[in-house]
Amino acid sequence: MRQIFYLVFINLVNLFYNLGLFIVEVGLFSSYIWWWKMRVLLFLSYLSDGPYLLVRKEGRRAPVLPQNLIYGETSCLTIKKILQEAEVKPSDRFVDLGCGRGLTVIFVNQFFHIPTIGVDIIPTFIRRAEILAKNLGLTKVRFIKENLSWVTMEQIGDGTIFYLTGTTFEDDLLVKITSRLELLPVGVQLITVSEKLDSTLFQLKKVKSFYFSWGKAEVFFHEKIG
Numbered sequence: 001m002r003q004i005f006y007l008v009f010i011n012l013v014n015l016f017y018n019l020g021l022f023i024v025e026v027g028l029f030s031s032y033i034w035w036w037k038m039r040v041l042l043f044l045s046y047l048s049d050g051p052y053l054l055v056r057k058e059g060r061r062a063p064v065l066p067q068n069l070i071y072g073e074t075s076c077l078t079i080k081k082i083l084q085e086a087e088v089k090p091s092d093r094f095v096d097l098g099c100g101r102g103l104t105v106i107f108v109n110q111f112f113h114i115p116t117i118g119v120d121i122i123p124t125f126i127r128r129a130e131i132l133a134k135n136l137g138l139t140k141v142r143f144i145k146e147n148l149s150w151v152t153m154e155q156i157g158d159g160t161i162f163y164l165t166g167t168t169f170e171d172d173l174l175v176k177i178t179s180r181l182e183l184l185p186v187g188v189q190l191i192t193v194s195e196k197l198d199s200t201l202f203q204l205k206k207v208k209s210f211y212f213s214w215g216k217a218e219v220f221f222h223e224k225i226g
């Protein structure tokens with residue numbers, strides 16, 4: 001019984017926390033028509049099955065451990081602050097490695113006016129994100145269904161700012177992703193959440209804390225130096 005109360009309590013806290021984040025987001029972005037369209041279309045496309053349910057359904061067929069697929073989302077407010085901290089330029093191209101529903105990919109394209117790419121292993125995330133981008137009339141947004149362990153330079157090599165929310169990723173997956181990222185040119189930026197990238201080819205520039213759907217987490221800003 002105590003456990004049930006505890007679970008209900010945790011879920012309520014989480015609900016109010018995310019509601020708070022959303023209210024701040026409304027205050028900041030509600031003057032943008034594209035933001036309303038993006039939010040409404042995203043809401044409608046996941047009305048019958050939310051991202052958590054989808055991951056549970058499709059994750060079983062994905063060739064990765066379930067711990068890598070634990071879902072969480074970066075709010076528009078947080079990705080805006082993170083990219084401002086990264087001093088995004090008009091010539092940048094943003095890549096979300098494990099993009100989920102594609103919220104950051106679409107938001108960054110619309111808010112910062114730069115081309116964006118999202119990669120994810122869950123087929124329905126990618127299919128719905130492509131439909132969403134098409135319905136919003138976006139031409140400089142690309143989604144790729146791929147395992148990050150095998151992602152190629154042809155797919156992501158023209159990115160300049162890479163974003164990795166690998167909070168729950170197993171070590172083996174992180175090692176494989178690192179070996180892909182080490183093929184990128186010198187000067188690209190890599191932003192990781194919760195953990196620093198373990199590679200001598202990337203220099204850690206700064207660490208800051210931001211709010212995510214799962215709570216406050218540290219964000220690591222790196223630059224490729226070798």
Ligand SMILES: C[S@@+](CC[C@H](N)C(=O)[O-])C[C@H]1O[C@@H](n2cnc3c(N)ncnc32)[C@H](O)[C@@H]1O
Pocket residue numbers: 064068069070071072073074075096097098099100101103104119120121122125146147148149165173
């Ligand atoms: C925590 S979610 C982050 C979503 C998004 N980046 C954001 O910040 O809103 C992590 C995503 O990584 C994806 N993922 C996990 N392992 C993957 C892999 N091996 N290849 C591609 N995507 C993967 C999951 O499907 C999930 O959508």
